[in-house]
Amino acid sequence: MTCRTFQSLLESFADNELDPSQVAQAREHLKSCDICREEYTSTLALKQLLSTPTVPDPDPGYWDEVTDLILARSVRSTSEYFREPGPAARPGLFDSSLTRATLSVAASLAILFMALFLGETHESQADRIAMTEQAMIETSSMVALINSDSEETMWTPEDQQRLTGCLTIMGPPGMMGRLTDLSDLTGVE
Amino acid sequence: MTETIPELVKRFTEGDSDAFAELVSRYQKKIYHLAYQILGNHLDADEVVQESFVRVYRKRKDLARVTNFTSFVIRIATNYSIDLVRKRRGHNQVSSDPTLMPGDVQVELSKNVSTPREDFENKRLMEEIRRALDTLPPRQKITALLHDVEGYSKPEIAEILECPEATVRSNLHIARTKLKKILKKRLS
Numbered sequence: 218m219t220c221r222t223f224q225s226l227l228e229s230f231a232d233n234e235l236d237p238s239q240v241a242q243a244r245e246h247l248k249s250c251d252i253c254r255e256e257y258t259s260t261l262a263l264k265q266l267l268s269t270p271t272v273p274d275p276d277p278g279y280w281d282e283v284t285d286l287i288l289a290r291s292v293r294s295t296s297e298y299f300r301e302p303g304p305a306a307r308p309g310l311f312d313s314s315l316t317r318a319t320l321s322v323a324a325s326l327a328i329l330f331m332a333l334f335l336g337e338t339h340e341s342q343a344d345r346i347a348m349t350e351q352a353m354i355e356t357s358s359m360v361a362l363i364n365s366d367s368e369e370t371m372w373t374p375e376d377q378q379r380l381t382g383c384l385t386i387m388g389p390p391g392m393m394g395r396l397t398d399l400s401d402l403t404g405v406e
Numbered sequence: 407m408t409e410t411i412p413e414l415v416k417r418f419t420e421g422d423s424d425a426f427a428e429l430v431s432r433y434q435k436k437i438y439h440l441a442y443q444i445l446g447n448h449l450d451a452d453e454v455v456q457e458s459f460v461r462v463y464r465k466r467k468d469l470a471r472v473t474n475f476t477s478f479v480i481r482i483a484t485n486y487s488i489d490l491v492r493k494r495r496g497h498n499q500v501s502s503d504p505t506l507m508p509g510d511v512q513v514e515l516s517k518n519v520s521t522p523r524e525d526f527e528n529k530r531l532m533e534e535i536r537r538a539l540d541t542l543p544p545r546q547k548i549t550a551l552l553h554d555v556e557g558y559s560k561p562e563i564a565e566i567l568e569c570p571e572a573t574v575r576s577n578l579h580i581a582r583t584k585l586k587k588i589l590k591k592r593l594s
Binding site: 260292 | 423426427430431434435438439442443448451452455456459460463464531535550551553554555560575578579582585586589590592593594
């Protein structure tokens, strides 16, 4: 066997994959070739070195713990895959087509009544706004009457004095200091 | 009587959760060991174990077409480990302190370590081997680990890595040649 042939078979020789006749030839070559023998020895030594390290065992409880974690992440998270076949489920309340149709009609009616009620409420609000506007118009007429010097006023001087007093109190904040004169102004004890 | 792996796989595909739990129990140590060898620390190995089985579960519908469950599950674990190796490449995982191991310090070279000096020497040797392995591309590293550490045959590795057997032989040869150069002092 030549060195070239030996080198091509070195890995297989070191891994015990050669047939007996090849092994005999390789062994014969090693007897006469120092370089190939050194190469073969270092390959065996490397295999020995790599197989030497041992992985430390984790804590004794680790394996049970990791099995639980794996099952939690797989089986238990998709339990429908392993669900036992149970009895057939009873039809639910909304499974009947008649019930569903009835509920649909009831819902439509409820929406209709709700719309009518809201429309009526809206009309009531419009009425209230109109009444407020009317009251404002009447009030402004009364103020104009109060301010006028007409002989035909409907207010007596006493009435005018009381009204002026009320307006004074309800006026600017500075006028609030005159509360002590309230009875004088209004004529009410 | 202990059920065989094909029997457990059949029950699992039929929806038996106990069969899946049994498969997890039988393969988790093997996967942890492999992942620890590739990644060098407990946390990453733990992640590989969990994620691999979750992926097996998700692919349960494909199991009917799987002929070799062992290769199937090791392939998933290996591919996930390669992803993690690439992800961790940016993070300087190898410690500069020869007395410390990457990740959580749990590795000892032999069970019969008796003195602090021997312990120190073992850790230093382990660190040297890991540094040497980390210089290899992921597939060469995993080929070397699967073959020389975990004891898988070349046809099995070809099935696991989904590549021709010639590629496995080539990767193993290149990996060993590089490792022999890096670890020359240790091998002499």
